[in-house]
Amino acid sequence: xxxxxxxxxxxxxxxxxxxxxxxxxxxxxxxxxxxxxxxxxxxxxxxxxxxxxxxxxxxxxxxxxxxxxxxxxxxxxxxxxxxxxxxxxxxxxxxxxxxxxxxxxxxxxxxxxxxxxxxxxxxxxxxxxxxxxxxxxxxxxxxxxxxxxxxxxxxxxxxxxxxxxxxxxxxxxxxxxxxxxxxxxxxxxxxxxxxxxxxxxxxxxxxxxxxxxxxxxxxxxxxxxxxxxxxxxxxxxxxxxxxxxxxxxxxxxxxxxxxxxxxxxxxxxxxxxxxxxxxxxxxxxxxxxxxxxxxxxxxxxxxxxxxxxxxxxxxxxxxxxxxxxxxxxxxxxxxxxxxxxxxxxxxxxxxxxxxxxxxxxxxxxxxxxxxxxxxxxxxxxxxxxxxxxxxxxxxxxxxxxxxx
Numbered sequence: 001x002x003x004x005x006x007x008x009x010x011x012x013x014x015x016x017x018x019x020x021x022x023x024x025x026x027x028x029x030x031x032x033x034x035x036x037x038x039x040x041x042x043x044x045x046x047x048x049x050x051x052x053x054x055x056x057x058x059x060x061x062x063x064x065x066x067x068x069x070x071x072x073x074x075x076x077x078x079x080x081x082x083x084x085x086x087x088x089x090x091x092x093x094x095x096x097x098x099x100x101x102x103x104x105x106x107x108x109x110x111x112x113x114x115x116x117x118x119x120x121x122x123x124x125x126x127x128x129x130x131x132x133x134x135x136x137x138x139x140x141x142x143x144x145x146x147x148x149x150x151x152x153x154x155x156x157x158x159x160x161x162x163x164x165x166x167x168x169x170x171x172x173x174x175x176x177x178x179x180x181x182x183x184x185x186x187x188x189x190x191x192x193x194x195x196x197x198x199x200x201x202x203x204x205x206x207x208x209x210x211x212x213x214x215x216x217x218x219x220x221x222x223x224x225x226x227x228x229x230x231x232x233x234x235x236x237x238x239x240x241x242x243x244x245x246x247x248x249x250x251x252x253x254x255x256x257x258x259x260x261x262x263x264x265x266x267x268x269x270x271x272x273x274x275x276x277x278x279x280x281x282x283x284x285x286x287x288x289x290x291x292x293x294x295x296x297x298x299x300x301x302x303x304x305x306x307x308x309x310x311x312x313x314x315x316x317x318x319x320x321x322x323x324x325x326x327x328x329x330x331x332x333x334x335x336x337x338x339x340x341x342x343x344x345x346x347x348x349x350x351x352x353x354x355x356x357x358x359x360x361x362x363x364x365x366x367x368x369x370x371x372x373x374x375x376x377x378x379x380x381x382x383x384x385x386x387x388x389x390x391x392x393x394x395x396x397x398x399x400x401x402x403x404x
Contacts, residue, residue, distance in 0.1 A: 008229030009093055015237075016097035019223025022216045023104040027054045029212030030111035034118060035397075036206025037269065037320045041387025042119045043201065043397035049114050049123065053130045057107040060135035065106065066099060069139035075152035078143045101223055105167050106134045108220070112171025115320035117178050120185050120384050123392045125371045132367050133174055141356045142166060151355065158352030159344045161240075162224035164284035164333035165353055170360050172327025176316070177364035182377050184317035186384055195312045198319070203268055210272040214248050217279045221286040240286040243293035244279065247286070250297030251278020251304070258305045270308070273321045274301035280326055281333040285341060292340045299336075300329040331357075 031050035035043045071078035086095045110130045117126065144151040145158060145166050160166050188196055200206060222241045227233045255274025259267040281300030282293045307324035316323070334353055338346030371377060378384075383391045390396065 008227075009088075011228040012092070012226075013094040013097040015223055015225070015228040016093065016101040019219035020097070020101040020104050022219025023101070023108065023223070024054075024216075026104075026213050026216030026220065027051075027107060027111060029209045029214075029216055030108075030114065032205045032209030032212060033272070034115045034209070034320055036202040036204065036209060037115070037200035038118050039198070039387070040201040040398050040401070041389060041396075044389040044393045044395045045123060046114070046118060047397070048393050049126060050111065052123075052127055053110045053114060054107045056127055056130050057110050057134040058103050060131050061103045061106045061139070062099070064135040065139035066102065067139075068136065069102075069142040069147050073143070073149075075149045076143075077140050078147055078149070105163060105220075106138050109138055109167050109171040109174070110134060112168065112322050112326045113175040113178065115322040116175035116318045117182055118319045119388065120379060121178075121182055121377055122375070122379055123388075125375055125377050128371060129174075129178070129364075129367055133364070137174065137360060137363050137367075138170060141170060141359055144356070145352070155348070155352045155355050157345055157348035159337050159341070159349070160284045160334060160352070161287055161337075162221045162283045164280055164330045165356055168280045168283065168326040169330035169334070169353070169357065172323055172330060173357050173360040174364040175318075176323060176327065177361050178368045178377070179316060179318065179323075181365070181368050181372055184315055185319070186381060188317045189312075189315050193313075195309075200269070200319075206269070206272055210275055214245075214275060214279065217244055217248070217283075220244075221283055224286075236287060239289065243286045243288070243290050244282055246290045247278040247282035247293040247297035247300070248275045249278070250294045251275050251281065251301035254278075254298045254301030255305050258302055262305070269321070270305050273304045273308075273325050276325045277301055277304035277329040280329040281336065283330075284333040285337040288337070288340050292336070295340075296333060296336050299332060303328050303332055 027050060031047055034050065035046045038046055068078050073079035088094055091098065110133055143149050144155060145160060150156045185198060188198060190196060218241045221244045222237045225233055225237045225240060228237065252271050252275035255270045256266045259265065259270045277300035278297030281296040286293065304321065304324045307328045308321050311318055311323055331353055334349050338344050338349035368377065379388060
């Protein structure tokens with residue numbers, strides 16, 4: 001029995017570490033996707049944001065956020081011993097492996113915001129917001145869900161396997177709060193309500209980023225099984241990964257077909273976001289089987305094609321479509337668990353979405369507003385026209401192109 005316990009300890013720890021590495025690789029996917037869907041004059045800033053937000057999220061979650069999310073405390077927020085106070089024997093698996101797996105999820109939520117506010121926000125206000133998000137906002141709502149407090153029973157019964165709401169919609173609500181204060185890019189919307197497309201710089205990079213995210217999602221959802229020490233666990237992981245793949249495929253195909261019907265052409269950017277929307281849609285319930293994932297992915301792919309022009313009609317400028325992918329599809333995926341899983345009440349899912357969404361949006365709006373008042377969120381019109389790279393980083397991604 002002792003040897004069996006050791007094997008389970010090793011396998012569970014390996015799952016956290018390996019899945020965490022896959023999720024960390026998603027940071028590269030977000031960086032490539034955002035760089036590809038934005039203009040080259042802003043790419044050095046985009047890449048700086050993405051590597052800095054990952055580093056800041058890891059530091060803040062270790063020193064502050066992890067305890068607020070998983071520490072003993074009240075229904076609202078956790079407290080208690082530092083991470084180092086927990087022992088491997090207490091947890092039944094390596095504590096640091098668990099921390100590593102959790103911290104890469106925090107960085108994912110922050111990455112969602114980066115694309116939405118791209119091409120017109122100053123670098124440092126964004127990074128300060130990331131510190132607040134990863135140290136306070138994300139772990140507080142995480143304490144209500146994965147931390148087990150259920151906010152004193154207010155959201156009891158809420159189910160989110162890997163984070164359609166807890167990670168993706170949280171990033172979406174925080175991004176929405178910021179972009180409402182920030183405003184649209186210059187020239188995006190005409191006075192007559194016209195929407196002017198602003199093409200990205202490199203669809204090859206955007207496609208590479210999407211494939212990296214697709215691959216990383218196998219760790220995101222598969223690792224959320226949280227155990228590898230039994231036959232049942234590996235069966236569950238295999239089912240989750242197969243379902244995750246199915247949802248992405250269904251979302252991509254659904255978006256391709258719908259754009260052909262609406263625009264008479266297959267729009268690659270929608271196909272990429274359709275795949276991602278499928279992934280987000282199944283993240284709350286990837287354990288419900290491939291048929292459910294297929295349906296979730298199709299709906300996700302359709303929603304993203306409809307949501308992008310919807311946000312444009314509201315004059316909410318989202319350069320990479322992150323709100324449509326992570327917020328809209330995240331809400332759908334969370335509701336889908338209540339629809340397809342008879343053990344989960346749809347009302348519990350609705351309550352979780354509303355409570356978490358309201359908390360994240362309001363708290364984020366306050367932080368963004370304070371930052372705007374203190375240091376200003378938006379670059380000057382001159383900087384926006386010439387590009388953020390020289391002004392924010394002193395570098396250009398493609399200096400030879402400019403000389404040519």
